[in-house]
Amino acid sequence: MRLSVDHRTTYHFSAPQARLTQMLRLIPEDTHDQSVTGWNLHVDCDARMRHGRDGFGNRVTMLYVAGPISDIEIAVSGEVLTHPSNGIVHGGQEPLPPALFLRDTPLTRADADIAEFAMAIGESDPVAWLHALNIAINRRFALDHGRPIAGRTAIEAFAEGSVSSRDMAQVFIASARATGVAARYVSGYSPVCQAEADGRPAPHGWAEAYVERLGWVAFDPSTGLSADTAYVRVAVALDSAGAAPVAGSRLGEGFETLDVDLHVERDGQ
Amino acid sequence: MGIRRAFDEIMGKSGSMIPRSELAALGEWIESTPSNELRRRQQSAEATFRQLGITFAVYGESDASERIIPFDIVPRIFLANEWNRLSEGLVQRVEAINAFLHDIYGERRILAEGVLPADLIFGNPQFRPEIAGIRPPHDIWAHICGIDLVRTGPDDFYVLEDNARTPSGVSYMLENREAMLRLCPELFRSFRVAAVDSYPDKLLETMKSVAPIGVASPVCVVLTPGHYNSAYYEHSFLADSMGVELVEAADLVVDDDIVWMRTIAGLVKVDVIYRRIDDDYLDPLVFRPDSMLGVPGLIAAYAAGNVALLNAPGNGIADDKAIYSYMPEIVKFYSGSEPKLPNVETWRCREPQALKYVLDNLKDVVVKLVDGSGGYGMLVGPTATKAEIETFRAALIAEPHRYIAQPTLALSTVPTLADAGLAPRHVDFRPFVLTGSKGVQVVPGGLTRVALKEGSLVVNSSQGGGTKDSFVLMDNGAGEQAQVSDAFGQAQVQTMGQPL
Numbered sequence: 001m002r003l004s005v006d007h008r009t010t011y012h013f014s015a016p017q018a019r020l021t022q023m024l025r026l027i028p029e030d031t032h033d034q035s036v037t038g039w040n041l042h043v044d045c046d047a048r049m050r051h052g053r054d055g056f057g058n059r060v061t062m063l064y065v066a067g068p069i070s071d072i073e074i075a076v077s078g079e080v081l082t083h084p085s086n087g088i089v090h091g092g093q094e095p096l097p098p099a100l101f102l103r104d105t106p107l108t109r110a111d112a113d114i115a116e117f118a119m120a121i122g123e124s125d126p127v128a129w130l131h132a133l134n135i136a137i138n139r140r141f142a143l144d145h146g147r148p149i150a151g152r153t154a155i156e157a158f159a160e161g162s163v164s165s166r167d168m169a170q171v172f173i174a175s176a177r178a179t180g181v182a183a184r185y186v187s188g189y190s191p192v193c194q195a196e197a198d199g200r201p202a203p204h205g206w207a208e209a210y211v212e213r214l215g216w217v218a219f220d221p222s223t224g225l226s227a228d229t230a231y232v233r234v235a236v237a238l239d240s241a242g243a244a245p246v247a248g249s250r251l252g253e254g255f256e257t258l259d260v261d262l263h264v265e266r267d268g269q
Numbered sequence: 270m271g272i273r274r275a276f277d278e279i280m281g282k283s284g285s286m287i288p289r290s291e292l293a294a295l296g297e298w299i300e301s302t303p304s305n306e307l308r309r310r311q312q313s314a315e316a317t318f319r320q321l322g323i324t325f326a327v328y329g330e331s332d333a334s335e336r337i338i339p340f341d342i343v344p345r346i347f348l349a350n351e352w353n354r355l356s357e358g359l360v361q362r363v364e365a366i367n368a369f370l371h372d373i374y375g376e377r378r379i380l381a382e383g384v385l386p387a388d389l390i391f392g393n394p395q396f397r398p399e400i401a402g403i404r405p406p407h408d409i410w411a412h413i414c415g416i417d418l419v420r421t422g423p424d425d426f427y428v429l430e431d432n433a434r435t436p437s438g439v440s441y442m443l444e445n446r447e448a449m450l451r452l453c454p455e456l457f458r459s460f461r462v463a464a465v466d467s468y469p470d471k472l473l474e475t476m477k478s479v480a481p482i483g484v485a486s487p488v489c490v491v492l493t494p495g496h497y498n499s500a501y502y503e504h505s506f507l508a509d510s511m512g513v514e515l516v517e518a519a520d521l522v523v524d525d526d527i528v529w530m531r532t533i534a535g536l537v538k539v540d541v542i543y544r545r546i547d548d549d550y551l552d553p554l555v556f557r558p559d560s561m562l563g564v565p566g567l568i569a570a571y572a573a574g575n576v577a578l579l580n581a582p583g584n585g586i587a588d589d590k591a592i593y594s595y596m597p598e599i600v601k602f603y604s605g606s607e608p609k610l611p612n613v614e615t616w617r618c619r620e621p622q623a624l625k626y627v628l629d630n631l632k633d634v635v636v637k638l639v640d641g642s643g644g645y646g647m648l649v650g651p652t653a654t655k656a657e658i659e660t661f662r663a664a665l666i667a668e669p670h671r672y673i674a675q676p677t678l679a680l681s682t683v684p685t686l687a688d689a690g691l692a693p694r695h696v697d698f699r700p701f702v703l704t705g706s707k708g709v710q711v712v713p714g715g716l717t718r719v720a721l722k723e724g725s726l727v728v729n730s731s732q733g734g735g736t737k738d739s740f741v742l743m744d745n746g747a748g749e750q751a752q753v754s755d756a757f758g759q760a761q762v763q764t765m766g767q768p769l
Contacts, residue, residue: 019522021523021565023555048525050569050573055401056398056401057397062526062566099387099391099392100391100396104392140710248554249565249566
C-alpha cells in the first residue's frame with residue numbers, strides 16, 4: 001500500500017522567544033515492511049538541523065533556532081510504500097534487546113486494577129492472548145479523537161471511559177508488562193483513526209509486543225486489530241514520551257499555542 | 270563485634286598502648302601533645318571550616334541548620350607499601366568499571382558470555398537506554414571515582430561501594446590537609462607525607478585529556494545545580510582551584526550540537542564539563558522533561574562527540590548496589606585476573622536462601638536498601654535495638670528484593686579525640702581515582718570518615734560521622750609514587766606531586 005503523509009505542527013508564542021531547541025522524531029526508517037520513497041522535513045524559519053539517532057535507534061533531528069521568534073511551523077511530508085506482514089516487524093533497527101521493554105515507566109506503570117484486568121484475559125497461547133488483550137482494551141474504551149492529554153498515565157487513563165489512541169496503547173503496554181510480556185510504544189501515522197471533522201488531528205500511537213519466534217508484533221487497541229499496511233512506523237520507545245514526535249524547550253516568556261494539521265491518505269483516496 | 274576485635278591502624282593490635290614500629294613518631298607526638306592542646310587545634314580547624322562555609326544540610330531534619338562535618342586532629346596513616354598494594358587494587362577496579370560501562374552500553378559481551386544475568390541490567394533503572402550506543406570521547410566513562418573502602422588488617426581492604434557517578438568529598442581531603450599543615454607542622458617533619466594539593470591540577474589535566482579529538486586548547490567548566498546543593502562548596506572550590514568557570518544550566522546553551530557558555534564577552538564554546546548534577550537533570554529533552562536544571566540539547570552535543578561529560582551519563586549501572594555483588598566477576602572478566610581488592614561478602618535478599626540466612630542472623634549483619642544511600646534505610650544488627658530489628662524483619666519479608674545484607678566487619682580503628690581523651694574509633698576510607706586519556710591515577714590520600722560515637726560503625730556525616738586527614742607515607746628517598754596505568758593497558762608508575 002502506498003501511504004502519503006502531510007503533517008504540520010505550528011507553535012505560536014504569545015511573546016517572542018530568544019531560542020528554541022527541539023528534538024524531532026519525524027523521519028521514518030526503511031524496514032523490510034516499509035520503504036520510504038520520499039520524505040521531507042521543512043521548517044519555515046532559519047533553523048539549524050542536526051541528524052542523529054537516540055538510544056532506541058530512532059532517527060532524531062535536533063532543531064536549533066535563534067530568536068527572536070514568535071511562531072514556527074515544522075512540516076513533514078512524504079510517501080511510504082508498505083508491504084503485508086501480519087503486523088510482524090521485520091528488519092527494524094534493534095539496538096536494545098526485548099528484555100529492556102519489560103521495565104515500567106511513570107507513564108506505563110500498572111496498578112492492581114490494570115494487573116487484574118490483564119490476568120483476567122484467559123488465553124494461553126501468547127499471540128492469542130495479545131489479540132485478546134488488544135480487543136479487550138478496544139471494547140473497554142471509547143476512542144477520543146481529540147488530542148491526547150499530555151502526561152496522562154496508563155493508570156489515569158484506565159479509570160476513564162473515553163481515551164485517545166495513545167492512552168489505549170499505554171494501557172496495552174502496562175497490561176502486557178504486568179504479565180511479563182515485553183511491550184513498547186510506537187509513534188507514527190495511520191489513516192485508520194483519522195480525526196473526524198470536529199476532531200483535532202495528532203500523530204497516531206500504537207503498541208508492539210515481543211513474541212518468541214515471531215519478534216515484535218504490532219497491535220493497535222484503537223482498532224482492536226494488528227497494525228497492518230496502513231501504518232507508517234516512525235519511532236519506538238518505552239512510552240509515548242520517549243517516542244514523542246516533537247520534544248521541545250524554549251527560552252522566553254509567555255505561553256504557546258499548538259496547531260496540528262495532519263493528512264494521511266491511502267494512495268488514490 | 271566492635272572495638273575489642275578491631276585492628277587499630279596506629280597501635281596495631283586492638284588495646285595496644287605501643288604504636289606500630291613504623292609509626293612510633295606519631296605515638297611520641299600524641300604523648301607529648303596534651304589533650305587540651307589537641308582540642309584547641311581541632312577547634313581552630315573547625316572554626317576555619319565554618320568560615321569557609323564547608324557545611325552540609327542533613328536531610329529530614331526540621332531545623333535543617335547548616336552544619337560542619339566534625340574534624341578530628343589525629344591523622345590516619347598509610348605506610349608506603351600498604352598504599353602501593355591498595356593502589357594496584359584501585360587501578361584494577363576502576364579500569365574494570367570503565368571497561369564494564371563501555372561494554373554494557375555497547376556490545377554487551379559480558380551478557381553474551383553469561384557472566385551477569387541480563388535482567389539485572391535491563392530491568393535496572395540505572396541502565397539508561399536513552400544513551401545506549403553513545404561513545405564518550407576517548408571511550409572513558411568513569412573519570413572521577415571515589416571508591417569506599419573498609420579495612421580489617423594491615424593489608425586487608427574491602428570495597429564497600431564504587432562511586433562512579435559524582436562522588437563528593439575531595440574538598441575535605443584538601444581542606445583537612447591544609448588544616449593539618451597549619452596546625453600540626455611538626456608531623457610533616459616526622460613523616461614524609463605525599464602531597465595532595467596537586468589534585469585540582471590533576472583533575473584539570475584529566476579533563477583536558479578527554480576533550481573531543483581535535484580540540485587544541487579545550488575550555489573546561491564545572492556544572493553545579495546551584496548553591497542550594499549540599500556539595501556547592503566543593504563545586505565552587507574545585508572550579509576556583511582549577512581556574513575554570515563554575516556554571517549553572519542556565520549559563521549553558523546548545524546550538525547546532527555545540528555547547529556554549531554565556532559570558533560577558535559573548536558565547537564561548539565549551540569542550541569539557543565536569544558536571545555535578547545527576548543524569549535525570551542533565552537534559553530535559555532526553556531525561557526528566559520537568560527538569561529546570563538541565564541544558565536542552567546537551568545529550569545531542571554529547572552524542573555528536575562535541576563535548577565530554579565527566580562522569581559520563583549512565584554510570585549509575587556500575588555502582589548500583591544490585592550490581593555490586595557481581596563486581597568480583599566483573600573485574601575478573603575484564604582484567605583477566607583475580608580482583609586485588611575484594612568485595613564485602615553480600616547476601617542478595619531477593620534470593621530465598623540468602624533471605625533465610627539474613628532473617629536468622631539479623632543480630633549480626635548489616636542490612637541495606639539496594640536503592641538507599643547516606644546511611645538511611647540501614648540496620649546495623651549488633652548495635653540495633655530489638656524493636657529496630659523487628660521493623661527490619663517485617664520490611665525484609667515484605668520486600669526482600671529491595672535489600673542486601675553484609676556481615677558486620679571489624680572495621681579498623683584510629684585513635685580519635687573523644688571527650689575523655691584519645692580513644693579508638695572506627696573509620697572507613699574514600700580514595701579518589703582519576704582516569705584520563707593518559708591513564709589511571711590514584712591520588713595519594715583521600716577522605717577518612719570516622720564514627721565519632723564509641724563502638725559505632727556508621728561513618729556517614731548525616732549520622733554523626735566526622736573526618737580525619739589521611740597521610741600516605743612515601744618511600745625513603747624516592748619521589749611520591751602514584752599508581753598510573755594506561756586506561757586499559759599496562760601498569761606504569763609516574764611521579765605525582767612533590768614531597769613537602
